[in-house]
Amino acid sequence: MTTSTRVIDTDVAIVGGGIMGASAALALRRKGVSVVLLERDLCGSRSSGVNYGGVRRQGRPVSQLPLAQRAHQVWANLPALIGTDGEYQRSGHFKIGRSEADMASLEKYAEVSRDFDLGIQLISGATLRERCPWLGGRAMGGSLCPDDGQANPRLVSPAFALAARRAGAQILERTPMTSVEHDGKLFTVRSGTAVTVRAPVLINCAGAWAGALAAQFGEAVPIHSGHPAMAVTEPLPFFMHWSLGVEGGGIYCRQVARGNLVLGGGAGVALDADRARSERSAIATLAVQAVELLPQLKNAHFIRTWSGTEGYLPDRQPVLGKSHTTPGLIHGFGFAGAGFQIGPGVGEVLAELALDGRSTTPIAAFAIERFLPTTVAEVASTAAAH
Amino acid sequence: MIAPTLQPVIVGAGPAGIRAAQTLVAHGVRPVVMDESARGGGQIYRRPPAHFARSAQTLYGTEAHRATALHSTLDGLYAHIDYQPNSLVWNAQGGQLDVLHGPTQTTRTVPYGQLIVASGATDRVLPVPGWTLPGVYTLGGAQVALKFQGCTIGRNVVLMGTGPLLYLVAYQYAKAGAQAGVKVAAVLDTARFADQLAALPGMLTQPSVLAKGLYYVGWLRAHGVAVHTGVRPVRVEGETRVNAVVWSDGRSEHSVPCDAVGFGYALRSETQLADLLGCRFAWAPMHRAQLPERDSAGRTSVPGVYLAGDGAGIMGADAAEWAGERAALALLADHGVKVDAARAAELESKLTKLMPFRQGLERAFPFPTDWAVNAPDALVVCRCENITAGELRACARDAGADEMNRLKALTRVGMGRCQGRMCGVAAAEILAQATGKPVELVGRLRGQAPIKPIPIHLQAQAAGAASATAEHTA
Numbered sequence: 001m002t003t004s005t006r007v008i009d010t011d012v013a014i015v016g017g018g019i020m021g022a023s024a025a026l027a028l029r030r031k032g033v034s035v036v037l038l039e040r041d042l043c044g045s046r047s048s049g050v051n052y053g054g055v056r057r058q059g060r061p062v063s064q065l066p067l068a069q070r071a072h073q074v075w076a077n078l079p080a081l082i083g084t085d086g087e088y089q090r091s092g093h094f095k096i097g098r099s100e101a102d103m104a105s106l107e108k109y110a111e112v113s114r115d116f117d118l119g120i121q122l123i124s125g126a127t128l129r130e131r132c133p134w135l136g137g138r139a140m141g142g143s144l145c146p147d148d149g150q151a152n153p154r155l156v157s158p159a160f161a162l163a164a165r166r167a168g169a170q171i172l173e174r175t176p177m178t179s180v181e182h183d184g185k186l187f188t189v190r191s192g193t194a195v196t197v198r199a200p201v202l203i204n205c206a207g208a209w210a211g212a213l214a215a216q217f218g219e220a221v222p223i224h225s226g227h228p229a230m231a232v233t234e235p236l237p238f239f240m241h242w243s244l245g246v247e248g249g250g251i252y253c254r255q256v257a258r259g260n261l262v263l264g265g266g267a268g269v270a271l272d273a274d275r276a277r278s279e280r281s282a283i284a285t286l287a288v289q290a291v292e293l294l295p296q297l298k299n300a301h302f303i304r305t306w307s308g309t310e311g312y313l314p315d316r317q318p319v320l321g322k323s324h325t326t327p328g329l330i331h332g333f334g335f336a337g338a339g340f341q342i343g344p345g346v347g348e349v350l351a352e353l354a355l356d357g358r359s360t361t362p363i364a365a366f367a368i369e370r371f372l373p374t375t376v377a378e379v380a381s382t383a384a385a386h
Numbered sequence: 387m388i389a390p391t392l393q394p395v396i397v398g399a400g401p402a403g404i405r406a407a408q409t410l411v412a413h414g415v416r417p418v419v420m421d422e423s424a425r426g427g428g429q430i431y432r433r434p435p436a437h438f439a440r441s442a443q444t445l446y447g448t449e450a451h452r453a454t455a456l457h458s459t460l461d462g463l464y465a466h467i468d469y470q471p472n473s474l475v476w477n478a479q480g481g482q483l484d485v486l487h488g489p490t491q492t493t494r495t496v497p498y499g500q501l502i503v504a505s506g507a508t509d510r511v512l513p514v515p516g517w518t519l520p521g522v523y524t525l526g527g528a529q530v531a532l533k534f535q536g537c538t539i540g541r542n543v544v545l546m547g548t549g550p551l552l553y554l555v556a557y558q559y560a561k562a563g564a565q566a567g568v569k570v571a572a573v574l575d576t577a578r579f580a581d582q583l584a585a586l587p588g589m590l591t592q593p594s595v596l597a598k599g600l601y602y603v604g605w606l607r608a609h610g611v612a613v614h615t616g617v618r619p620v621r622v623e624g625e626t627r628v629n630a631v632v633w634s635d636g637r638s639e640h641s642v643p644c645d646a647v648g649f650g651y652a653l654r655s656e657t658q659l660a661d662l663l664g665c666r667f668a669w670a671p672m673h674r675a676q677l678p679e680r681d682s683a684g685r686t687s688v689p690g691v692y693l694a695g696d697g698a699g700i701m702g703a704d705a706a707e708w709a710g711e712r713a714a715l716a717l718l719a720d721h722g723v724k725v726d727a728a729r730a731a732e733l734e735s736k737l738t739k740l741m742p743f744r745q746g747l748e749r750a751f752p753f754p755t756d757w758a759v760n761a762p763d764a765l766v767v768c769r770c771e772n773i774t775a776g777e778l779r780a781c782a783r784d785a786g787a788d789e790m791n792r793l794k795a796l797t798r799v800g801m802g803r804c805q806g807r808m809c810g811v812a813a814a815e816i817l818a819q820a821t822g823k824p825v826e827l828v829g830r831l832r833g834q835a836p837i838k839p840i841p842i843h844l845q846a847q848a849a850g851a852a853s854a855t856a857e858h859t860a
Contacts, residue, residue, distance in 0.1 A: 042789070042792055045791075045792070045795075049795060154795040154796065155795075155796065158785070158792075158795070158796065162785060162786070233842065234802075234803055234839060258771075269479070269480075271664070277479065277834075277835070278835070279479070280477060280479055280482075280484055280495065283835075287842045287843075290842060291842060291843060297842050298842065298843045299841070299842075299843065300841075300842050301803075301839035301840060301841055301842065302836060302839065302840055302841075302842055303802070303803055303805065303836070303839045304801070304805060304834050304835075304836070305834060305835050305836065306834055
């Protein structure tokens with residue numbers, strides 16, 4: 001069979017069709033920029049589509065809050081933007097404290113995040129018992145962020161890609177990037193002999209697989225894969241509006257309108273480079289914690305478990321910003337299992353970086369330079385200062 | 387001898403699993419035999435609870451001697467195997483099985499050296515409007531009621547669909563009815579009589595089996611049971627439960643009053659465990675299914691994992707017995723045990739010789755390939771999540787879903803308690819129809835643990851035990 005390579009010239013090429021890449025594609029199209037997105041599988045089929053679905057600002061590092069606030073505005077307009085509500089609801093996110101130390105920590109977070117107007121309410125003791133009699137005995141109080149919530153990642157992430165396509169982006173699914181070159185002006189991204197995309201700007205949203213692309217341009221970062229252990233119960237009578245987390249980490253869970261409880265916590269196990277699964281001991285631990293947190297789950301069943309592959313950097317902060325080495329290269333990866341809520345904000349920031357070279361949202365904390373040899377970073381900052 | 391460190395494990399104590407166990411024992415190997423049921427025998431030779439007093443002749447008819455032989459083989463093996471009934475294998479990971487013991491609701495992790503998966507089959511379900519009404523069962527379910535529980539699904543029963551089980555169940559119900567006052571209101575076969583005629587040459591390779599099939603049909607007709615072929619099911623009617631079945635002969639619609647329906651379109655293999663074990667799958671045209679690959683001896687793509695019986699492809703009970711024995715011989719030979727090569731060859735030959743008959747069955751009872759075209763948009767395909775054919779088609783059309791896992795993610799089809807075990811076949815047919823793709827190109831739902839729902843609390847016990855151990859060692 002003879003094949004001819006499809007060559008596409010575009011303003012911006014994006015590698016990776018998760019929520020970051022897809023929302024960037026949509027944001028760029030809304031600015032009238034031509035976009036080609038390459039996704040090796042189906043958009044939203046990896047961590048963007050299989051995560052817990054928490055749409056949570058509370059508990060994020062303060063450095064992420066400007067981004068989270070920006071995303072919060074996008075979430076508010078979700079149906080108009082992507083044509084579906086994605087089961088998004090501002091159901092409230094409640095972080096449980098189980099000790100005085102936990103409560104102090106929650107109080108401190110409310111304090112340090114005060115400038116961002118998250119509307120956090122500390123709830124303790126009798127009030128908590130009254131408001132949620134379904135909570136297990138170990139919860140002594142907690143912190144509620146009423147406008148945080150939850151959504152269905154299976155629906156939201158692919159919907160961003162579909163919306164981008166409707167807005168004119170070329171979304172090429174099942175099109176893995178096999179090579180990328182930069183001649184100083186243009187990137188040439190190839191998917192075998194099938195597709196060649198040429199663009200002056202390349203956005204790296206390849207998630208857990210983004211490290212190789214960055215390394216090729218001299219920006220090797222210590223990214224590693226993580227695999228959340230996830231499980232869902234059969235539908236139960238609806239009793240819980242809040243999405244729950246626990247101070248200090250561990251279990252998190254939410255109940256969807258259909259009645260199922262989605263639970264996460266602990267680590268899954270990688271089957272190979274691409275696939276992961278909830279691991280048996282993680283499921284068992286999750287079950288123990290679930291019953292402790294919500295005693296009425298005692299008689300429920302798990303009907304499905306799953307996992308995905310997420311990119312983690314050592315400080316659990318993403319890499320988001322312009323390449324340090326290569327003009328036109330922009331990174332947006334490594335969201336450490338917490339990218340779903342900020343994804344739509346990241347997309348807008350990436351679009352700004354592609355178009356204006358800078359973002360109106362502070363992202364300095366996520367610069368890739370933080371992982372580069374100090375000397376290089378110093379040289380760069382010295383150069384910038386002059 | 388097999389290295390004594392780890393016992394082989396057999397999952398399933400039906401015809402394949404029992405013969406596999408017998409073969410291992412005959413070679414001095416003591417296997418673990420896990421079975422989800424309380425009593426071994428599998429589906430076709432399902433045994434009633436111990437205190438039920440019904441003769442094998444009553445329960446199994448012409449298959450009584452086969453059933454009895456298999457049961458007594460298992461009974462004779464108890465001292466030589468570690469038999470674990472009521473044990474659902476719900477997960478497989480890292481050379482270990484997770485097993486739920488039903489009566490105590492506890493789970494344990496069982497390591498294995500080698501594994502023979504004989505997981506059997508369930509009905510292949512193609513929904514018809516009204517199929518979620520109380521009183522509608524699968525053919526297999528109708529048969530389980532009769533054999534295991536000694537009751538019928540109703541007093542005036544329509545049996546519908548296609549496949550050998552259709553006539554077997556009809557015969558069994560009509561026969562049971564003679565004593566219990568149960569009537570078979572109609573047998574509605576989607577296959578045409580012409581299909582059966584065309585299939586005769588292939589079927590003649592197993593004349594005794596063919597004779598049985600013809601006997602059932604003849605017996606039914608002789609006893610005044612209405613048998614219609616070339617039928618298209620239109621809908622099941624009823625308010626709070628089924629009260630009639632409407633079918634079409636292509637020209638006009640007919641209504642049969644009834645109080646219960648058993649329906650099914652042959653069987654589908656239970657392949658989830660093979661999937662979790664990492665076995666490679668491929669499209670099997672005759673079975674119209676994605677099935678785990680295996681060689682003629684039952685070896686899968688995963689070293690140490692063998693398949694036998696209907697769980698690897700629907701071949702029937704006799705073939706299951708041969709395949710079980712063959713897989714056990716392969717397992718033994720692969721681990722240095724000397725086995726009877728002539729017997730192994732004979733078993734493979736028997737299995738090969740069955741193929742023309744098996745293909746004949748497919749011709750006699752063809753899969754209704756027009757089912758998806760005729761399925762109305764309002765038809766509920768996934769009853770756990772209440773997903774209709776129209777929603778699936780809309781997803782294919784509007785969201786571009788062209789693959790089963792994407793369809794599942796976007797619509798929830800196969801996301802309920804059955805995890806696609808019941809609705810997966812029908813959803814694939816609808817997706818193929820909606821995308822204009824052949825059904826083999828829409829893929830298959832990925833297996834995800836647990837294979838069947840497991841109680842959370844049981845998990846809690848297991849973890850409690852694990853942490854107690856950890857504390858002890860620390």
